[in-house]
Amino acid sequence: MMKFEHVSLPQRVRFGTGGARENLAAEIEAFGASRVMVIATEGGRELAHTVADGQPVVRWHHEVVMHVPVEVAERAREAAEADRVDALVCIGGGSATGLAKAVALTSGLPIVAVPTTYAGSEATNMWGLTEGARKTTGVDDKVLPRAIVYDAALTVGLPVELSVASGLNALAHCVDSMWAPRADPIDRALAAEGIRALRLGLPQIVKEPAGIEGREYALYGAYLSAHAFASAGSGLHHKICHVLGGMFNLPHAQTHAVVLPHVLAFNAPYADDARRLIAAAFDASDAVEGLRQLREELDAPRALRDLGMPGDGIAAAADAVLAAVPPGNPRPVTRENIAELLSAAWEGNDPR
Template sequence: MDAFVYNAAPTRVIFGSGTLAALPGEIERLGRRRALVLSTPHQRGEAEALAAALGGLAAGSFSEAAMHTPVAVTAAAVERVRALGADCTVAVGGGSTTGLGKAVALRTGLDQIVVPTTYAGSEMTPILGQTEDGLKTTERAEAIRPETVIYDVDLTLSLPVALTVTSGMNAIAHAVEALYARDGNPVIGLMAEEGIRAMAGALPRLAADGGDRAARSDALYGAWLCGTCLGAVEMALHHKLCHVLGGSFGLPHAETHCVVLPHATAYNAEAAPDAVARVARALGTRDAAGGLHDLARGLGAPTALAALGLREADLDRAAEIAAARPYPNPRPVARDAIRRLLGEAWQGRRPI
């Protein structure tokens, strides 16, 4: 076996049904007394209800979290923290809310508790993507990693099927890239393959019946594994492209992952054959890239960047941004090759 380095994540994880009831005890376990509950505007009601349920343990709520973590929104949240004297945050929701909690923690040092209601996986990482002046930048630091994550299957039962599907494909992307990451290791490889298997097996069942509790549990388990992978190793081409398309062109986060993942996998197939073979095995198919495309299409997820609103005229600039400062990747990132990849993804062609 080749030499490797493995760092175990220190985040405390509570998984099950009805586990939200553990939240007051977790706030107190951290030695905190005034939690600021964070959410998006869409989940304002849930955030306010949770703050009310926490009673004296809640400082209040802030419900302006937005996709791609705009720096201006973070500044407003930090002002709210200081005005209320909050000593920790509780992020309830998906990747946008989790990102806001991380951004606040980076600037204030506050402890974080995350209660995911989607399959984003960001809660298990020390990674923060922020957007300012039309560019999305990424930071990695232990100060960004949440202290506690509470996975409550009950909170995912009402997740709309369309969001379930795109969020789940987003999670799979984390594990796919972990299998060919430059700093990958055998432990994370096992988690990645199991995470892909669990999520890919759960999503068709949820597309048929969003209230399938067993499938919801499997999907949340898969999301935890995939998120752990993302937090343990470096990101590569797929995430770079999604960061460019989201941060510079405003494309929706999870939907963009659905479209790009099969094409990034095909791009790296010859340079990382063993990793891509493991992806195929986890999917139960012979062709990893085609299998990912077929999975997304079969679930009704988007498969073309054009459908997400990207103009064909923007493809050249997107390729230039992605190639200018690439993430480590098994296959060298060349501007012309990336432009071809984006062209295929824009049209929604099935990769080979």
């Protein structure tokens, strides 16, 4: 018998290539905002000014740091309060969105997210802050962006290598949504379609970086992946990556890209329905092989050691992951098999 409880988060999505400025203006007008804070990285400054040109911006905030250190979040909160900001606009990837969420977490200010990567954070009510070597995450509806403005043209400037890593990060949301603590049939349907879209889009980006069709597929897939993930919750893959990111300050998307095939190979034999759905979405006979073929086509990053993780950190990471394992993971998790998984990901070994 089918029995489940599914929650869809309240959020408006405006999707249209070339329509970012117009759609952002419409959202700011809908909020009635008159004192906007725009959050974007230094590297995204020019694009942010172009997209938000003509809006009532009182603060352009460009101190954006990966994994959102608590001291960076506090300075952004102080700036928003000092300028009496009444709405936040984040333009960029997961780090910009994460900082906007950190401000909204304590202020309740509404967010309009304008993504330029495939991170997916814009579609979730999850936040993350890093203090020292520990990353803390949580769920709060205050941090959910009220609206998302998707424009594939804004992702054309994202280099192929980063596009691949970011897209595989989105794919990781899909895979985790198959067996995360609150996963249900709707989450799995969204995740499967997300995998299909990313499987179609990412190779096109590699072959034709300036093309729009591949970018649109990837952006569409990234939204579906995050929508599913927001409902299903954080599974084993994300717990591992949060530990590694906070402990070793590893690049977010690349870490997800490296760890994903190892988690899929770890869990798939213990989750028949999920394995079949993932394989079908890859148009492959086997889920692990489907991901392997896609990664081969994309020349995806392979080893945690290439990202700067020290080999002597595996033991401490295994202990931290074991303490964070989510309930209901398809395969029983032990310190030994997690250490083995991390060792394989650190070496870049074939997870099969």
